[in-house]
Amino acid sequence: METRSARTLLFSVPDWTGHDPGQHVDLKLTSEDGYSAQRSYSLASTSSPGWVELTVQAVPGGEASPYLVDTMQPGDELQLRGPIGGWFRWTEDLPGPVLLIAGGSGIVPLMAMVRRRIESGVATPFHLSYVARTPDHVIYTNELATYAQRCSDLTIERLYTRAGLPDGRRTPGRLALADIPGPSSAFSADVATAPRTSRTRVYVCGPTGFVENAARLLQERGHAADAIRTERFGPTGS
Amino acid sequence: MAVVSRGFGGRRQVDPQVPPGQYRTDDFPVLTAGPTPLIGTVNWTLDVTGVDGASHSVSWQQLMALPVEDVTVDLHCVTKWSKLGTRWRGVPVAEVLGAVGADLEGVEYVMAHSHGGYTTNLPLRDLLHGQAWVAFEFDGSALAAAHGGPARLLVPHLYLWKSAKWVNGLELLREDRLGFWENFGYHPYGDPWREQRYAGD
Known part of the structure; x- marks a missing residue:
């Protein structure tokens, strides 16, 4: 479990x-x-x-x-x-920094990307923003902590929507504009001048409402629409 | 021979209105490869491109002047949800093609194009004879951007990825070409009742 x-x-x-x-x-x-x-x-x-x-x-x-x-x-x-699926996909031969935004169990395909990044030994900068209800809801918690310590080009941010940790600096709540890294901060190049190959690739996965909100904020933050790939999961039936 | 998963009960509701491998939902999930674009109706156009490469645009005003139909249809998404009895208003695709005087001689397929670069391929015959619409209202209200508004293709007898959201072009073709998901291994036709999910089904 x-x-x-x-x-x-x-x-x-x-x-x-x-x-x-x-x-x-x-x-x-x-x-x-x-x-x-x-x-x-x-x-x-x-x-x-x-x-x-x-x-x-x-x-x-x-x-x-x-x-x-x-x-x-x-x-x-x-x-x-x-x-199945060839669009929402990352492999180590793809150029450019990677920004991953996970909502709840939307972490799963993004974790596969993080694991591949670690295993392949490439230096591609990764930033994972993982939104979970509470610290108890974080999947892969120890593995993520280990990677974050071991790897300087991998930033892992945990954001809580319901209740955080006592020393948390962020007030729990839904993903907001201030939570979204811009296309240039922490990453290599400015979106306007950078060649397309070094642009930040963004992958967002989570429930429909989460992804809609995150994709809107990402664009507000300056990420190009065609640099954002999304995977949504709807409610699984009535 | 099916593999039995020991201990799996399931709901055992076999619904004759739902194609094989699908389950019913009352929600309207959103599945899109990228962010939802916000498109107004002022500069909206739908370009119909003939096999000779000549293109004719239909404006929003022109679309609104064409005959509309109200239809109640079932939707089947390849990700396995089905939503039954959905109410739409739209212009039959045949009316759109007629309005620009499209020459259909030798046309066998159509590539639908969407804002953002999405494409999907369909046989022309599946877009005619009251089977397909350029839909702009859902459940009595203007179609929301997340569901493809201001207008999307609606081809409910095929899996829903064929009903291109934010449609802005219909390219008439003599021969079939693969669209966006079809290039990633999804079925070129996509009949839910024959469970044509992936190439080779």
């Missing part, structure tokens, strides 16, 4: 040839009487032939996520298809 309601699952998939950070898979769950349900989940791992790692947040009243988080046991099986 990553938090009280999020769990990381590791699946052995012998014919999995690998994937890029940001891509997702389709899962199909089938009950004994043949009823089935399908959902999409982001890949949490960097490319890993033979293995697929997912982190799933249980949605209260949901159909697939409570099974994956609470019920599924080692040895149980499901059908999996992927990797």
Whole structure:
């Protein structure tokens, strides 16, 4: 378990040839009487032939996520298809600094990018702004802390919306303009003069409302619309 | 042979109105590759480009003067949600093509273009005969920017990525070309009832 309601699952998939950070898979769950349900989940791992790692947040009243988080046991099986998606994707050969904005379990595909950045050993500057309800809701908390200490080009900012830590300098609340790094601060070049290749690439992932707000703030802060890639997840059904 | 996931019960609601692999939602999720653009109607145009490369623009005023239809349709998104009974107002695509006197001789496909560079390819026949609209109202109100306003393509019999938001161009083609998601491995046609999610389905 990553938090009280999020769990990381590791699946052995012998014919999995690998994937890029940001891509997702389709899962199909089938009950004994043949009823089935399908959902999409982001890949949490960097490319890993033979293995697929997912982190799933249980949605209260949901159909697939409570099974994956609470019920599924080692040895149980499901059908999996992927990797899917080629747009919301980062690989170490892409030039330019990277800004990641995560809302809640939207951290998962962005964590795959952070992990790839660390593993590949490139010096690409990364800034992760991770918005969570409270410190208890932060997924991958120890791993993120380790990376932040180890790697000077990786900045990790945790922003809380409901309740923060006693020594937190920011009043808990939703993502605001002041929370958004500009295209040039902390990064290499000014957006107006920089060649497109050294522009900051921005990836935003989270619930629909979060992403809409973040994308609007990013543009207000001077990030070009075509430098922002988004992945939204809606409510998973009534 | 299906793999059974031990202990999985699920809701066991098989809804005949929902295509295979889809589930029903009453919300209207937003899925877009980038930020939502804010587009006004004053300078809005929809460019129809013929196979000869000649282009004709339809202004917002001209669009509003064309015959409108009110339709109630089901939406099916490839990310697996379906929303049933949605109410739209729009101009049939056939009326838009007719208004600019588009020459459809030899035209088999259409590439829809959107503000921001998004594209999606469709067979021409799927845009005619009361199957597709340039929609500008949802549920009795002006279409919100997040859902593709001021106007989007509405082709409800195909997965929703074919219903290009913020549509600003229809390019008539003799031969099929792949659009934005289709180039990333999504199905070139996208029929939800045949579950054509990805290339090869």
